[in-house]
Amino acid sequence: MKHIFGTDGIRDKIHHGALAQENLRQLGHAIGQWAAHNFEKRVKILIGSDTRSSCNSILQELSKSLLQYNIELCNGDIIPTPVVCKLVREEDFDLGIIISASHNSAEYNGIKIVKKNSKLSAFTEGAITQLYHHEIFIDQPTVNTLQPYDQASQLYEIFITAWFESDFLENKKIVIDCAHGATYKLAPKIFEHFNAQVITINNNPDGYNINLQSGSTHPETISAAVLQHQADWGIAFDGDGDRVLLVDKDGNTYDGDDILTVLSEHALFKKSSVVGTIMSNQALGKHLQQKNKVFFRASVGDKQVYTMMQQYHAMIGGEPSGHIIVEPFSFAGDGIFTSLLFLDTIIKENIKLPLLQKFAQVSTQIKVTEKRDLTEYVYASIIKKYEEMVQPGRLIIRYSGTEPVLRIMVESDTQEKSMMISSQLQNELQNLLG
Structure with missing residues (x-):
């Protein structure tokens, strides 16, 4: 039996594998039946997507099957992955579904599923895979419909702005690269809330240009823009907003290892251990050791990072790619929150970069x-x-x-x-x- 889940949910080229039109209906039934059997009530699901042209057709096919069950399906439309994760944790949702292929190009898409306080376990992924491959589902008439959910971004903004002083970015010129992805409206608005002077690039999604020579996988783009605009900082997200890289005024790039190093100096985390991955630079572990902090390495994937964070009661963890998890806020990577917390820590602790001399x-x-x-x-x-x-x-x-x-x-x-x-x-x- 071929497992349909990878490191971070289901991902494939559009119209291939589980994302083929004839298979999406089967997948929706498998998710719906699993959800119906695991909750003793009507299941409320928030579903969001990034800016790929294929997202709408995937949403429609999944919805036809999911709505066969005792499920209330709320459509948040285009919202970053971290928004879905945060609202599932804080609001009255039981599950979240994100249609996105994260940092991949537009020819790919994917489906991530999250619970109240975590992504799906390997056991649950196996159960859904079993249903997908072996059950025969028959559509029945239903009165259930996909419900619009327009307040997702507004609620997320309330949660995130409560963490920081309202003017802490005043007089800071910041370039934001949205990778033509899901953060293209929300990220500039939030940074402007903190009185930053925001210059936004790559924020014109057309359904096909997501991550194209832009975002966190192309740091050269944000670096050049920072120098061009003589900005104080540059921030680059990936297509669904769960990764982030930062660039200083001189064009130097700071990846997930650098971000963890800075966050470990924040007052909340000075006594916390830190979780990285097997890909983390040796310099991170050596630096933390010098600071008398314990450093753990997880396997690749923010789900693996979070599992180890729970095991060792760590409050921060992440990957060099820019997936950073801050447990007081969320169980998943959040590019917008991470970048704000990074800048807040730099300012409050008067940190001079770089802190790491990397291998x-x-x-x-x-x-x-x-x-x-x-x-x-x-x-x-x-x-x-x-x-x-x-x-x-x-x-x-x-x-x-x-x-x-x-x-x-x-x-x-x-x-x-x-x-x-x-x-x-x-x-x-x-x-x-x-």
Whole structure:
């Protein structure tokens, strides 16, 4: 039985796999039946999406099936993923569904499902997958309809603005890159609330340009814009707003490791341990150790980060990609909240950047048609050779949970060494996997 969930929900090219039109109806039934059996009341679900042209058709197909059950389905329309997560936690929703492929291009889409205080467990994903593959569903007449829910952004704004002084960004010129995604209306409005002078770029979604040479996966874009506008800061979100990277007035980029380093200086978190991932730079762990803080590494994925945060009672955790979780606020990555908290901490603690002297990391990827077992000798022997070469650095090789690629990360004491090892290893594996 093929598992339909990846690292962060279901993701595929549109019209493929579970996102094919004929399969979306089956998926909606599987989610609906699971929800109906696990709640002893009418289930209230908030559903939101990013700006992809394919979101509406996915919404319509899912809704036809979900509304066959004792479900109240509320359509928040285009709203960032963190908004859905926050409102499910704080309001009277039982579940949230987000139609988005996050940082991926418009040819992809996906479906994320969240509960009151977490994303779905592997057990629950398995149960929905089982229903999807093995149950036969028949549509019945229903009077249930998809209900508009227009107050999502307004409620989120109330929650987030309560955390900060109303004018703490006064006289700050800030460039915001919305990646033509779900934050394109909400993020500028919130930063303007704090009296920032906001310059917004990549905020004209057409359904096909989401993440296109923009957002957190293209830091060169926000860096150039900050220098062009002589801004104090630049902030780049991804397509659904759960990732963020920041840029200072000199064009220097600060990723998730830098953000965690700064947040660990916030008064709320000075005694908290910190959770990163296997991809976190060694410099983060060394810095936190010098500050007498405990640092844990989780597997890749903000769901894995949050699980470890709960296990060790950590209040902050995240990934270098910019997924940052601040537990007093949410159980999921939130780009808008994270960037505000980062700037607030910089100002209040008078922090001078950079705080980290990072090891040189080089990340590459290989497109694959199938995910072969890398423990087989033909692959393992090559990997072991380069693991020995990179010492005392690190080599991380893993298949993506959201795309058909093999990701390679080389970390060493010099950029030249990391680039050399990365290039040679990529070529050898490409010849075998290509």
